[in-house]
Amino acid sequence: xxxxVTLSLxxxxxxxxxxxxxxxxxxxxxxxxxxxxxxxxxxxLLMLGAYMCYWSWFILGVNPYFAILLSMIIVSIVGxxxxxxxxxxxxxxxxxxxxxVSLGLIYIFDYxxxxxxxxxxxxxxxxxxxxxxxxxxVAISYDxxxxxxxxxxxxxxxxxxxxxxKIGRAMRATSQNMEAAMMMGINVKKVYTASFSLGSxxxxxxxxxxxxxxxxxxxxxxLPAIKAFAIIILGGLGSIRGxxxxxxxxxxxxxxxxxxxxxxxxxxxAFAVLIIVLTVxxxxxxxxxx
Amino acid sequence: MNISLKASGVFSPKCLxxxxxxxxxxxxxxxxxxxxxxxxxxxxxxYALYSSSWNxxxxxxxxxLGHSAFLGLGGYTSSLLIIKFGVDPWLxxxxxxxxxxxxxxxxxxxxxxxxEWFLAMVTFGFAVIAETAVxxxxxxxQGATGYATNALLDSRVQxxxxxxxxxxVTIAIIYLVVQSKIGLAFSAxxxxxxxxxxxxxxxxxxxxxxxxxxxxxxxxxxxFLVHYIGYISNEIFSFHHSFMPLIISVTGGLNxxxxxxxxxIIILSIWEALKIINPIQRMIAIGVFLTLVVIFMxxxxxxxxxxxxxxxxx
Numbered sequence: 001x002x003x004x005v006t007l008s009l010x011x012x013x014x015x016x017x018x019x020x021x022x023x024x025x026x027x028x029x030x031x032x033x034x035x036x037x038x039x040x041x042x043x044x045l046l047m048l049g050a051y052m053c054y055w056s057w058f059i060l061g062v063n064p065y066f067a068i069l070l071s072m073i074i075v076s077i078v079g080x081x082x083x084x085x086x087x088x089x090x091x092x093x094x095x096x097x098x099x100x101v102s103l104g105l106i107y108i109f110d111y112x113x114x115x116x117x118x119x120x121x122x123x124x125x126x127x128x129x130x131x132x133x134x135x136x137x138v139a140i141s142y143d144x145x146x147x148x149x150x151x152x153x154x155x156x157x158x159x160x161x162x163x164x165x166k167i168g169r170a171m172r173a174t175s176q177n178m179e180a181a182m183m184m185g186i187n188v189k190k191v192y193t194a195s196f197s198l199g200s201x202x203x204x205x206x207x208x209x210x211x212x213x214x215x216x217x218x219x220x221x222x223l224p225a226i227k228a229f230a231i232i233i234l235g236g237l238g239s240i241r242g243x244x245x246x247x248x249x250x251x252x253x254x255x256x257x258x259x260x261x262x263x264x265x266x267x268x269x270a271f272a273v274l275i276i277v278l279t280v281x282x283x284x285x286x287x288x289x290x
Numbered sequence: 291m292n293i294s295l296k297a298s299g300v301f302s303p304k305c306l307x308x309x310x311x312x313x314x315x316x317x318x319x320x321x322x323x324x325x326x327x328x329x330x331x332x333x334x335x336x337y338a339l340y341s342s343s344w345n346x347x348x349x350x351x352x353x354x355l356g357h358s359a360f361l362g363l364g365g366y367t368s369s370l371l372i373i374k375f376g377v378d379p380w381l382x383x384x385x386x387x388x389x390x391x392x393x394x395x396x397x398x399x400x401x402x403x404x405x406e407w408f409l410a411m412v413t414f415g416f417a418v419i420a421e422t423a424v425x426x427x428x429x430x431x432q433g434a435t436g437y438a439t440n441a442l443l444d445s446r447v448q449x450x451x452x453x454x455x456x457x458x459v460t461i462a463i464i465y466l467v468v469q470s471k472i473g474l475a476f477s478a479x480x481x482x483x484x485x486x487x488x489x490x491x492x493x494x495x496x497x498x499x500x501x502x503x504x505x506x507x508x509x510x511x512x513x514f515l516v517h518y519i520g521y522i523s524n525e526i527f528s529f530h531h532s533f534m535p536l537i538i539s540v541t542g543g544l545n546x547x548x549x550x551x552x553x554x555i556i557i558l559s560i561w562e563a564l565k566i567i568n569p570i571q572r573m574i575a576i577g578v579f580l581t582l583v584v585i586f587m588x589x590x591x592x593x594x595x596x597x598x599x600x601x602x603x604x
Contacts, residue, residue: 038407089585095406096353100540100584103355103533107577115570222529229411268422271415275400278412282403 008138010255016144016213018251019151020206024228025235025243026155027202033175033238034195037087037095040102042203043225044109047218049075049204050211051117057124064126065146068208072201079200083193091192106222113218123215124208147209154205155244158198171195175238223267227254230274315454319447328446334558335453336515337538341550342461343507344535349468349545350500351480352401355410356417357508358531359397360390363420364509365516365526366431369439374430379442379517386513387506394505395498402497414532421527436523439516449518456514460507465547467503476500480545537580543592552591 028042052071057064086105090097128142162168173181174191182188210220231250235242250270257269318331344357368386371377377385397416401409424431431437443449467473475496478486487493516522534557535550542553560579564572587594 040410086581086585090588093588096348096351096544097584097588099353099355099406099410100536101581103536104577104579104581104584107533107573108581111570111573111577115574226411226415229407230415233408233411264422264425268419271412271419274415275397275412275419278404278408279400282408 005138006259010259011252012138012140012144014252014255015248016147016251017255018248019148020210020213020224021228021231021251022244022247023151023154023202023206023209024224025231025247026158026240027199027206028228029232029238029240029243030158030171030195030202031199032232034171035087035091035192037091037098038102038229039087039196039199040099040225041082041105041109042199042228043221043223044106045075045079045200045203045221046207046210046224047113047216047221048078048109049200049207050216050220051113051207052204053208053211054122054124054216064124064208064212065150067124068150068205071208072204075204075207076197076201079203080193080197082200083196087196088189088192110218110221117218119218121215121217122211124211126212143213147213150205150209154202158202161198167191167194227270230270233274234277312454312458316451319450325446328450330558330562332446332449332453332518334554335450335457336511336518337534337554337558338551339453339457339460339514340508340511341535341538341542341554342457342464342547343504343511345539345544345546345550346464346467346507347500347504348539349473349476349480350497351406351483352409352497352500353406353536354413354504354532355536356413356415356420356532357504357535358527358529359413359417359420360394360505360508361512361515361531362417362424362522362524362526363390363393364512365522366424367509368513369437369516369522370430372440373437379440383510383513383517387509390509390512391502391506394501394508398498398501398505401501402494417527417529417532421524424524424527432523434524436521436525439520439522441520442514442517453514453518456510460510461547461551464503464507468547472496472499477545537576539590540580541583541590543590546590546592548595549590549592552595556591 024042024046028039031037031039031042049071052074053064053067056062056067056070060067060070062070082105086101087098090101126143126146128146132139132141134140160168162172170181170186170191171194173184173186174188174195178188181191206224207216207221210216210224227250228247231246232239232243234250235246253273254266254270258266261269319328323331340357340361344354347354347357364383364386366386367389368382371382371385372379397413401412404412425433443452468476475486475491478489478491479493479496483493512526516526538553538557539550540553541549541557542551543549557576561572561576564575567575583590
C-alpha cells in the first residue's frame with residue numbers, strides 16, 4: 001500500500017525534477033520567443049552542461065554548486081558558437097530546416113560525448129550528499145532544497161537581465177516585432193546570439209542540477225528536452241509563467257505516474273498527456289493560435 | 291527548349307530514365323555480385339521504399355520524427371500474423387501496412403492540426419509510446435529479447451528482385467499520387483497552408499490522406515525489413531530508425547520522387563564505407579553530414595544533379 005512517506009517523497013522528487021524541467025522550458029521559451037525557432041538539440045546542451053559541471057568538480061575540485069556557474073559560462077559560449085555556425089545561416093529559410101539541423105546537432109553532441117567520455121554513467125558527489133533533515137516523518141535531502149534555491153536564483157537573475165539590461169530590452173523588443181526592432185537600430189543578429197547563449201546557459205544549469213541529483217551520461221539530454229517541449233506546449237509557447245507552473249506540475253505528475261503505474265510508463269505517460277492535450281487544443285493549453 | 295521534354299506518357303524522358311534504371315538494376319544479379327553487395331542493395335531498396343513513404347508525408351510539409359513507430363507496427367503485425375496464425379506471408383505484409391495505416395490515421399487526426407514543431411514532437415513521442423506498448427506486451431512481443439521471424443524467400447537474389455518490384459511499384463504509385471490533383475493540393479498546403487485553405491482545399495483531409503498513405507507504405511517496408519533480417523525486437527523503434535529516412539530524403543532532395551532513391555543509395559554507401567572507423571565516429575560523421583547538407587545544400591542532391599544536367603545541355 002502507498003503510505004504518506006512514499007507519497008511525500010514522490011512529491012519532493014517531482015518538485016526537484018520539476019525545477020530542472022523549468023530551467024529547460026524557460027530556456028527553450030526564451031529562444032523561441034526571440035528567434036521563433038525550436039532547438040531540438042536543447043537536451044544536448046543540458047548534457048554538455050552536466051559534463052562541464054562534472055569535470056569542473058572532478059578536476060578543479062570546486063564545490064559542485066559553484067561548478068554550475070563555470071558550466072553555465074562554458075555552455076553559453078558553445079551555444080553562441082552553435083547559433084552562429086548552424087542556426088544563423090538557415091534562419092528564415094524553412095521551419096523544417098531548423099528541425100533537420102537540430103537533429104544533426106543531436107548526433108554530433110551525443111556521440112562526441114560518448115567518444116570523449118565513454119557512455120559510463122557518472123555522478124557528482126556534493127558535500128551534502130548524505131545529509132538530510134526531517135520534516136515530520138519524511139527525510140528530505142539538502143541537495144533537493146539547494147537545487148530549488150539555485151533554480152529560483154537563476155530565474156530571478158534571468159528576469160533581471162530581461163527587465164533591466166540593455167540587451168534584455170533588445171531581446172524583448174525583438175521578440176515583439178523583429179522588423180521594428182531592427183529599425184530602432186537593434187542589431188538583431190547579436191540579439192539572436194545572445195538569447196541562444198542565455199538559453200544554453202539555462203540548459204547547462206539544468207544539466208548540472210540533473211547530474212547532482214541523479215547521474216549523468218551522454219544520452220541523458222533527450223528525454224528532459226522532450227519533456228521541456230511538452231511543458232512549453234502545455235504552458236503555451238513563449239510564456240515564461242506557463243513554463244514555471246507547467247514544469248512543476250509536470251515533474252509531480254510524472255513521478256506520481258511512476259508510483260502508481262510502474263516504471264516503464266514514466267516516459268510514455270508524458271507523451272500520452274501531450275497528445276491528448278494537443279488533440280483537444282492544437283495550440284497548447286494556454287497558447288494563442290498563430 | 292527541347293520539344294521532347296514536353297512529351298508525356300511512356301516515352302517522356304523521365305519515364306525512359308526510370309525504365310533504364312530499372313533495367314540496369316535488374317541485370318545486377320546476373321553479374322554475380324557477392325552476397326555482401328547483394329545484401330547492401332536489398333537494404334538500399336528497403337530504405338528507398340521507407341524514405342519515399344516518409345517523403346510523401348513531407349510533401350504536405352509534415353516532417354515526422356517518429357516513423358519508426360509505423361515501421362515497427364508493420365513489422366510486428368506482419369511477423370506475428372505468420373507465426374501465430376499462419377497467415378499467407380504476402381497477405382501479412384499488406385495487413386502489416388494496413389495496421390500501420392489504421393494507427394497512422396488515428397495519430398494523424400491529432401497531427402494534421404499541429405504546427406511543424408508540435409508535429410515533430412508528437413510523432414517523436416508516438417514512437418516512444420509504441421515502444422513502451424511493445425515492451426508492456428512482452429508476453430506476445432517478447433520485449434527487448436525479440437523473436438526470430440520466418441523467411442519469406444529462399445535466396446538473396448529473390449529478395450533483391452522482390453524489393454526491386456515492391457519499391458518500384460510503391461514509388462510509381464507515389465509518383466502518380468504526387469502528379470495528380472491530390473499532389474497539387476499537397477504542394478499548396480506545404481507552401482502556404484492558409485492560402486491553400488483560402489483556395490478551398492480541405493487541408494485536414496489531404497494531410498490525413500498523406501498520413502495514411504505514408505504509414506501504409508512504411509508498414510509494408512517494416513514487414514519486409516523484419517522478414518529479411520529474420521529478427522525483430524524493440525530495437526526497431528530506435529531514434530536512428532526514425533531519423534534515417536529523414537537524413538536520406540534531405541540528402542537526396544525533399545519533395546522529389548528521385549530524392550529518396552538517390553539518398554538511400556548515397557547514405558547507405560557512406561554508412562557502409564564508414565564501417566572502417568568505429569561506430570561512434572560513424573554517428574558523429576552522419577550528424578556532421580546532415581548539418582552540412584541542410585546548411586549548404588538544402589535542396590539536396592536531386593537539385594545538384596539537375597543543375598549539372600542543365601549546364602551540360604547549355
